[in-house]
Structures are given as C-alpha cells and as structure tokens.
Amino acid sequence: MSNTADVIVIGLGAAGSAALYQLARAGISAIGIDRWEPPHAMGSSHGETRITRQAIGEGQVYVPLVLRSHEIWRELERETGQRLFEACGVLIIGAEGGAAMHHSRSGFVLNTIAAAQAHAIEHDVLSIEETRARFPQFALSGDELVYFEPGGGFVYPERCIAAQLAMARKLGARMETGSQVTAITETPGGVTVQAGGATYHAGNVILAGGAWTPGLVGSNGLAPLTLRRQVLHWFAPERPQDFAVGTFPAFIWLHGNHPEDSFYGFPIPDDLGHALVKVADENQSRATADPDQLDRDVRPEEAAEMHRDHLVGRIPGLTLPQVRSAACLYTCAPDADFVIGPVDGMERITVVSACSGHGFKHSAAVGEHAVRLITEGPAAAIPAFDPRRLSAIPQP
Ligand SMILES: Cc1cc2nc3c(=O)[nH]c(=O)nc-3n(C[C@H](O)[C@H](O)[C@H](O)COP(=O)(O)OP(=O)(O)OC[C@H]3O[C@@H](n4cnc5c(N)ncnc54)[C@H](O)[C@@H]3O)c2cc1C
Missing domain, CATH: 3.50.50.60 (FAD/NAD(P)-binding domain)
Structure with missing residues (x-):
C-alpha cells in the first residue's frame, strides 16, 4: 500500500x-x-452530547459554519441511518439582563439575540413568566434575559x-x-x-x-494556546420525565458576571439507554501543561462543588450524588x-x-x-x- x-x-x-x-x-x-x-x-x-445553536453569541463569523454543519449532520444521517443531531431546542439564560459573559464575550445573550436577528434564525426572547410556565425545571431569580432557539439542541x-x-x-x-x-x-x-x-x-x-x-x-x-481540564457530571433525576427530550431543552445558564459563573446541560437522550441528565461548568482559569498528564479521575468533591455552585437553587430536580463523571480537555486561544x-x-x-x-x-x-x-x-x-x-x- x-x-x-x-x-x-x-x-x-x-x-x-x-x-x-x-x-x-x-x-x-x-x-x-x-x-x-x-x-x-x-x-x-x-461524553455523549455537545450543545449546538445557530445564533452564535461568540461572534457572527461562526453562524455560516454552524448552519453548514447542521446541513452536513443531516446529510450524514441520511447516508448512515444514524441519529446525529437532536433539534430539541436550546435555552440560554443570562443574568442581569443578558450582560453576563460566556466564552470571553460579555453580553453573550444580547450577542446571541443580535445574531439571530441578523441571520433570520427562528427564536423567542421569553419573559420570566413564559420561561417558568414552559420550563418549570429552572428556578429563575427574575432578572434574567432568556433566549430560546427551537432549531438548536445537541449532537452526539x-x-x-x-x-x-x-x-x-x-x-x-x-x-x-x-x-x-x-x-x-x-x-x-x-x-x-x-x-x-x-x-x-x-x-x-x-x-x-x-x-x-x-x-x-x-x-x-x-504557544499562546492553553489546555484546560473540564469535568462533566451525570445526575439521575427523581422525575426523569421532566428532563426528557421534548420537555427539557439543552441549556446554558450564565448566572453571574465572572467567566466561571456559568453551567450548561442536556435533556436525557432518547436512545442511549440511560435516564441521566448531563451537566457541566467551565474551568476558564487553571491550565494543564501536558495533555498526556491529564488527571482523568474525577473526585466526588468536584461533583459536590459543581452542585453547590450551580445547581442548588437553580435546578432543584437534580440532586447529589452524581452517577458518573468524566474529564475532558479544552484547547483555548486567548x-x-x-x-x-x-x-x-x-x-x-x-x-x-x-x-x-x-x-x-x-x-x-x-x-x-x-x-x-x-x-x-x-x-x-x-x-x-x-x-x-x-x-x-x-x-x-
Ligand atoms: C467537556 C467539554 C464540553 C464541550 N462542550 C461543547 C459543546 O457543548 N458544544 C460545542 O460546540 N463544543 C463543545 N466542546 C468543544 C468541542 O468538543 C471541541 O472543540 C472539539 O471536540 C475539539 O475537537 P478536535 O478535533 O480539535 O480534538 P479531538 O476530537 O480531541 O481530536 C484530536 C485527535 O488527535 C489525535 N492525536 C493527538 N495527537 C496525535 C498524534 N501524535 N498522532 C496521531 N493522532 C494524534 C487524538 O487521538 C484525537 O483523536 C466541549 C469540549 C469539552 C472538552
């Protein structure tokens, strides 16, 4: 050969x-x-799932890429008979009227809305009352700006x-x-x-x-690229039906102005054979020097911290202990x-x-x-x- x-x-x-x-x-x-x-x-x-959304708050330069990717996933689904992309909707909740930061962009929810408007992407800006009625799994404090995109969701x-x-x-x-x-x-x-x-x-x-x-x-x-260890956790809700695809969206919740005041999660995928909700936060500050030395063991305290810092008071249906966890790597540009x-x-x-x-x-x-x-x-x-x-x- x-x-x-x-x-x-x-x-x-x-x-x-x-x-x-x-x-x-x-x-x-x-x-x-x-x-x-x-x-x-x-x-x-x-880690089974990745969020996808069409209006990209990280910058409108990304919108054509994600729209094209969605076309390719659908084309691959037809070619292979595999389900790759679940358009179950994505909810983005931003504290303080949407000013909160995500992926180094302040005003992330506002940027997302602007991208949706500029690219004619179907979306709703939900009032607090509408969000509570439609997605009671989230306990909003009342000052959030909420964006919902029905064509977003997750890929496998x-x-x-x-x-x-x-x-x-x-x-x-x-x-x-x-x-x-x-x-x-x-x-x-x-x-x-x-x-x-x-x-x-x-x-x-x-x-x-x-x-x-x-x-x-x-x-x-x-050299300016840095590696950051990230941790994913799967929780078993008491009422899995509240977290099913179609009832619960993929979501990102920015609940403060610090880059680490955010977490995200997924509904229970239909066909993975478990009833677990995956949630994660983001380490934006601690670098890992060598990918071969990544600490792949996730300690129980890491799940407890994630639960304390993000889930408590926000998604009451998800309680400790987590069922499993995994570590993964971001490669980050400044x-x-x-x-x-x-x-x-x-x-x-x-x-x-x-x-x-x-x-x-x-x-x-x-x-x-x-x-x-x-x-x-x-x-x-x-x-x-x-x-x-x-x-x-x-x-x-
Ligand atoms: C926890 C976590 C959550 C994320 N969530 C999201 C999300 O919700 N939505 C989203 O859009 N993105 C998300 N991302 C980002 C996204 O997953 C990554 O951007 C993407 O997977 C990176 O892909 P990659 O091809 O660069 O790297 P990889 O998929 O890691 O591929 C690199 C490949 O290179 C191979 N390789 C390395 N060294 C060598 C070598 N010397 N010789 C031969 N092969 C080699 C490796 O084996 C590997 O297969 C997330 C990332 C993480 C870690």
Whole structure:
C-alpha cells in the first residue's frame, strides 16, 4: 500500500474526521492518522452530547459554519441511518439582563439575540413568566434575559466522528489508527510525516491533533494556546420525565458576571439507554501543561462543588450524588476564537484548532473549510481564525 497521498490528516477527532470525510467526498486522495481508535475518550470529543445553536453569541463569523454543519449532520444521517443531531431546542439564560459573559464575550445573550436577528434564525426572547410556565425545571431569580432557539439542541459527538470516518473510508480514504505521529517535516515538494514506525508523504497536511496540536507543531507559533481540564457530571433525576427530550431543552445558564459563573446541560437522550441528565461548568482559569498528564479521575468533591455552585437553587430536580463523571480537555486561544490556517514558516501544514470550548457544533463545516484552504489557498481564509494573530495577543 502506498504511503503517499495528496493530503494527510493528523488526528481524527471532531475536526480531523470532518476533514477526512470532506477530502474523500471531493475525490482528493487522503490518509488519516490517529494515535488511538477514534471515537475515543482521550481528547476533547467524548461524553455523549455537545450543545449546538445557530445564533452564535461568540461572534457572527461562526453562524455560516454552524448552519453548514447542521446541513452536513443531516446529510450524514441520511447516508448512515444514524441519529446525529437532536433539534430539541436550546435555552440560554443570562443574568442581569443578558450582560453576563460566556466564552470571553460579555453580553453573550444580547450577542446571541443580535445574531439571530441578523441571520433570520427562528427564536423567542421569553419573559420570566413564559420561561417558568414552559420550563418549570429552572428556578429563575427574575432578572434574567432568556433566549430560546427551537432549531438548536445537541449532537452526539462520538457518533458524528464515527459516521464521518465510516463515510470517508467508504469513499476511498485510508485510515491508520493506533499510530502516533512523532514528526512532521516540510520538504520542498510537500510534507513528510513519521507515524508508528512508517513514513508518509503528501502535498499538504491538515493538523487536527486537538490538545496535542501545539506540541506537534514543534515551533512556538501556537504557544499562546492553553489546555484546560473540564469535568462533566451525570445526575439521575427523581422525575426523569421532566428532563426528557421534548420537555427539557439543552441549556446554558450564565448566572453571574465572572467567566466561571456559568453551567450548561442536556435533556436525557432518547436512545442511549440511560435516564441521566448531563451537566457541566467551565474551568476558564487553571491550565494543564501536558495533555498526556491529564488527571482523568474525577473526585466526588468536584461533583459536590459543581452542585453547590450551580445547581442548588437553580435546578432543584437534580440532586447529589452524581452517577458518573468524566474529564475532558479544552484547547483555548486567548481570544477564545478558533485557530485555522498555516502557522508561520509551515505553509503546507494547515492547523485546525477549533475548540476554546465551543468547537464541536462547527466541526463538520470546519473540516470542509480546511479542505478549501488547501484547494483554494488564502482566498478562502477566515481572517478571525488566522493563527498569525496569536503572536499579537498579549499572553495572560
Ligand atoms: C467537556 C467539554 C464540553 C464541550 N462542550 C461543547 C459543546 O457543548 N458544544 C460545542 O460546540 N463544543 C463543545 N466542546 C468543544 C468541542 O468538543 C471541541 O472543540 C472539539 O471536540 C475539539 O475537537 P478536535 O478535533 O480539535 O480534538 P479531538 O476530537 O480531541 O481530536 C484530536 C485527535 O488527535 C489525535 N492525536 C493527538 N495527537 C496525535 C498524534 N501524535 N498522532 C496521531 N493522532 C494524534 C487524538 O487521538 C484525537 O483523536 C466541549 C469540549 C469539552 C472538552
């Protein structure tokens, strides 16, 4: 078998599986390489569910990506017969009239409403009374701004990755899993990749290594990216019927002005065989130096803290003890925007670091965008995601 292709995709998680699928769809020869067997629970794409919403409060530059991703998930559902995207509605609750911050954006709910209006996305701004009547599971204090988007909801990340890899393989892409990339070298005519004792050659590389990407680049171009351990918890409600899809939405609740005054959660998925509600908060401050040293054990105190800081007085139907927990990694840019494009001095290596805690919903389209960067060049670039901007951002 030839170890040469037009494009090598390194990392087959959310972004890499999407890129491999899009390369195969476009008839471009491609080899995808992953160190584990994706979908797996070692990176940033595990834990059953990810919120998706169409009006993006992180910035309107993201709206076309999420709308395109929704189209791709639906297309993949038709191709594979798998349910990938549950449009069960998403509720965003913002304290203090919507001024609260999320993913480094203040006025997150206001930004979301502005994005919905600008892009004609169906939504409702609910009064406190309407919210209480429609979603009595949430105990509002009364000063919140509440946004509801019926076309939002959640996706199943492991299924999305598996579906894209299955389709990529069916369309002719080659996959090497259980094979760790140890070196990526630009040569005058292309790129050479060392992985699992073999050498691969391609015209271009898409580097989608998630939390391992900064280490794989081998220069300090991505030094401002920081890794942050995140923890997910599953609770068993006494009344599961109150948290079913169709009754309870996916939600984000920003209950204060500190970046960590927020949490989010999901309804009970219909077909995962359990009756558990997943909730999580966000660590925005403590960095993890090495993804291989991630502390994957979640202590009971972490669930107790999450419950005390966020759930008590807000979602009374969810009580301790939690049933299970998991740890996961965010790869965060200082401005919380994505990093997509070549890094300095490596024009044939397109880095795709689409995380900062909000990347999954966009990932199907991000894969397509990465392929366009290779086939169309800089004209296809989205300036907000240019890796070179990182050098101008003061490090925290
Ligand atoms: C707890 C948590 C909750 C989140 N919630 C949401 C949400 O609700 N909505 C949302 O939109 N986003 C959410 N996100 C963000 C989203 O999940 C991530 O942006 C996305 O999953 C990142 O995908 P990725 O492809 O960059 O990384 P990954 O999916 O981790 O993929 C990286 C891949 O690279 C491989 N790799 C690494 N090193 C090597 C190597 N040397 N050789 C070969 N392969 C290698 C890994 O094995 C892995 O498969 C959340 C993230 C976390 C952690």
